[in-house]
Amino acid sequence: MTTVQETAAVRYGIWVLCPVLGAAVVWGLKLAAVWITTLRWFPFQGVFELVTDIPEPWVTIAALAVGALGGGVLALLWAAEMMSVEVSHDRVRLKKDDKIFDFGRNQIESVFTEGKQLVLLSPSGAELARESSDLSRARLEQAFTGQGYRWLDADPFADDYRMWVEHAPDLPADVNALFTARRKAISKYEHEEAAELAREIRKRGVCVKDEKKRQYYRCER
Known part of the structure; x- marks a missing residue:
């Protein structure tokens, strides 16, 4: 069986990278809050004025916590969009968004990608699945052809x-x-x-x- 999924660096790194980036962005806005309150055209003036009124170190702690929480939510959404593909000689299994799509070998006539979408076709031409991911087309093609599935260059x-x-x-x-x-x-x-x-x-x-x-x-x- 061949499994195609995002690299470990991506799968686990997002849980560190996203909260850190979120914290950095919100902290940067906190640093710019005083300047932003001088720009009367800038939206959410009340929020930035409130930030300038909160004493240190609480405002910094709050900014880092809110940013990290927002980054964690982003990582959660990102992880939900990731897909893994398991290809064996007798079946194909797609895992995405806590869902599993399982197809027997006799259900699948051919496979192709269109943009970022992986498409499985039945012998009658019906689409068994059309799922989006950031998985490499080359890795997907290698996984399917390596198990003897028919790979198409485009949608017939x-x-x-x-x-x-x-x-x-x-x-x-x-x-x-x-x-x-x-x-x-x-x-x-x-x-x-x-x-x-x-x-x-x-x-x-x-x-x-x-x-x-x-x-x-x-x-x-």
């Missing part, structure tokens, strides 16, 4: 996609409703919600992908 159904519009006539009402909800999630940068809605759409026999916040789809053959 790229020309079949069309841009989704409200109440698309060739889609059922429930699928159009999912696309509408997904459009709202995309506009609010709710990436996990958008990804989950895309999985629900795929369950209904429709493939979906995005280009510049526009949704494109194709119906399975």
Whole structure:
């Protein structure tokens, strides 16, 4: 079995790097608070005035604590976006966002990447999975071909996609409703919600992908 995942430096380093950077940023803003209060056009003047009124060392302690906490939240979100891929001769397992997507060898006809997305296709051309990650395309290709899976250079159904519009006539009402909800999630940068809605759409026999916040789809053959 071959496992493709982020390096240990990235997986563990974010828990140190993000809190440190967060603390440094907020501490820097604390140092600049007096100057910022002289810029009447700068937003959140009340916050910076409050900072200047807090005595040392409490203001520094508070700034470092708030920054580190914010950095920790960022690290948590970053970690949730990471994906690991386990490829063996008889199955493929994707792990992301505390979810596991497991596929048997006979379910998978071919594999390819599109941008940062890893796509698994079934023998009928259905998309079993389309998941985003920062994993190296070269490492993914090596892992899949090393276990005998068919690797494609591009999406063989790229020309079949069309841009989704409200109440698309060739889609059922429930699928159009999912696309509408997904459009709202995309506009609010709710990436996990958008990804989950895309999985629900795929369950209904429709493939979906995005280009510049526009949704494109194709119906399975």
